[in-house]
Amino acid sequence: MAPAENNAESLLVRARQAAERAHCPYSNFHVGAAVRCDDGSVIEGCNVESASYGLSICAERVALFSAISQGKKPLELAVSCIDTQSDAVPGSRMPCGACRQVMQELLPSKAKVSIDGVGTKQLEQLLPAPFELTQPNID
Ligand code: THU
Numbered sequence: 843m844a845p846a847e848n849n850a851e852s853l854l855v856r857a858r859q860a861a862e863r864a865h866c867p868y869s870n871f872h873v874g875a876a877v878r879c880d881d882g883s884v885i886e887g888c889n890v891e892s893a894s895y896g897l898s899i900c901a902e903r904v905a906l907f908s909a910i911s912q913g914k915k916p917l918e919l920a921v922s923c924i925d926t927q928s929d930a931v932p933g934s935r936m937p938c939g940a941c942r943q944v945m946q947e948l949l950p951s952k953a954k955v956s957i958d959g960v961g962t963k964q965l966e967q968l969l970p971a972p973f974e975l976t977q978p979n980i981d
Contacts, residue, residue, distance in 0.1 A: 850956040853878055853920035857958065860886035860901065861924040867891060868898075875905040875921045879914035902941040906948045916949050922958035935959050942969040 853876045861874025866889055873889045887905025891898040902921055909916045926934045935957055937945070945955065946969050953965045 849878070849918070850920065850954065850962050853884065853918065854922060854956055854958050856884050856886055857901075857920040857922040857956075858924055860888045860905070861922050862888075864888040864901065865890045868893070868895060870925070872924050873901040873921065874924065875901040875919060877905045877909045877916045878918040879909050879916055881914060883914060885909040885912065885914065885916075900938060900941050902937055903944050906944055910948060916953075918954045918956075919945060919949060920956040920958070924958075926959065932960055937968065939969075943972055945969070946972040 856876035857874040859874065860876060861872040864872035864874065866872055868891050871889070875887045877885045877887075879885060885905055885908050887901045887903070887908055889899065889901045890904060902919065905919065906916055921937055923935050937955070937957070942965075945953070945965055949955075949965055951966055954962050955965055955968060956962045
């Protein structure tokens, strides 16, 4: 196996492990993410739900925000929806739009995103036209 595939697979293993820790009593849909950082470390995240549903957060954002809060630079991400059945539509394994926007802001534009059961995509493929905020001129 080529080293790149090996890296993607090892990151997916970490994402699957993180999914086991999901707090998802409302959806019972366990998701895990793993982020490889500039210092070689891997930071994991899982979805965490609230009884006030809109306050819930996806696994990908938990992993990315955790990496940032630890002073690390995220380089690559893997995500696993471990409850998706083998005959499910591919979309049931894909990162949501909100997470794609956050990935676009916190990962390099050419970053690899490995999606369990789907394959490895380049971030630009997942979100071709992201929102970008131009800072207002405050002179
Ligand atoms: N979820 C994620 O963690 N990541 C995604 O990209 C899509 C959805 C979570 C949110 C919620 O806890 C559960 O999956 C069902 O939508």
